[in-house]
Amino acid sequence: MTELLKINGDIFEIFITEEQIRGRIKELAARISDDYAGRIPIFIGVLNGSFIFLSDLIREISVDCEIDFFKLSSYGDAKISSGQVKLLKDLNCQVSGRDIIVVEDIVDSGLSIAFTKKIIEKENPKSLKFVSLLLKKGIPKIDFAVDYVGFEIPSDFVIGYGLDYAQKVRNLKSIYRLSPQGTVKPE
Numbered sequence: 001m002t003e004l005l006k007i008n009g010d011i012f013e014i015f016i017t018e019e020q021i022r023g024r025i026k027e028l029a030a031r032i033s034d035d036y037a038g039r040i041p042i043f044i045g046v047l048n049g050s051f052i053f054l055s056d057l058i059r060e061i062s063v064d065c066e067i068d069f070f071k072l073s074s075y076g077d078a079k080i081s082s083g084q085v086k087l088l089k090d091l092n093c094q095v096s097g098r099d100i101i102v103v104e105d106i107v108d109s110g111l112s113i114a115f116t117k118k119i120i121e122k123e124n125p126k127s128l129k130f131v132s133l134l135l136k137k138g139i140p141k142i143d144f145a146v147d148y149v150g151f152e153i154p155s156d157f158v159i160g161y162g163l164d165y166a167q168k169v170r171n172l173k174s175i176y177r178l179s180p181q182g183t184v185k186p187e
């Protein structure tokens, strides 16, 4: 496993390893499976970032379940949020009367998850809960709880395991964060 990565002149350091992610997902999945015993929840992944987390999470879920996807965009290619959320792909499933679990890669400003909540609540689900692999501590401006959180992290920019930097590096198996060593000086 590479400890340091240099991308677009920025240095990223290993932050959460593959093994740590796998272990935490097992714990989250066990809790969710217990909480949803006898029900058939629909896991709704928020594209693009959540697709790897969602696929690993549902393989640890022991109750019957369905999946669907939303596609939202707020970051563009930047390291900070544009502050605007756009719906790029709507749901296909019937939400009304169903147990919905929204799956996010990370909750940063909280704008995306708040937007998602509004859209889903309009469709009258039987229940609605949120799971996010990462939650940036103290940052999200939301007035509701994220029900299942993998890791609470500081507000650093992180990449890998689905999270992109200008659309790339989603395929990294571990999560890396922007190193305090910062930006590489031009040689």
Ligand code: IMP
Binding pocket: 046, 049, 074, 075, 081, 104, 105, 106, 107, 108, 109, 110, 111, 112, 113, 156, 157, 158, 159, 163, 164, 165
């Ligand atoms: P929000 O600011 O909570 O609305 O987060 C919006 C989306 O931006 C998240 O679902 C991620 O896909 C992406 N995002 C937020 N923080 C990071 C980060 O540190 N690295 C990469 N993507 C991020």
Ligand code: MG
Binding pocket: 046, 047, 048, 049, 050, 104, 105, 106, 112
């Ligand atoms: Mg996302």
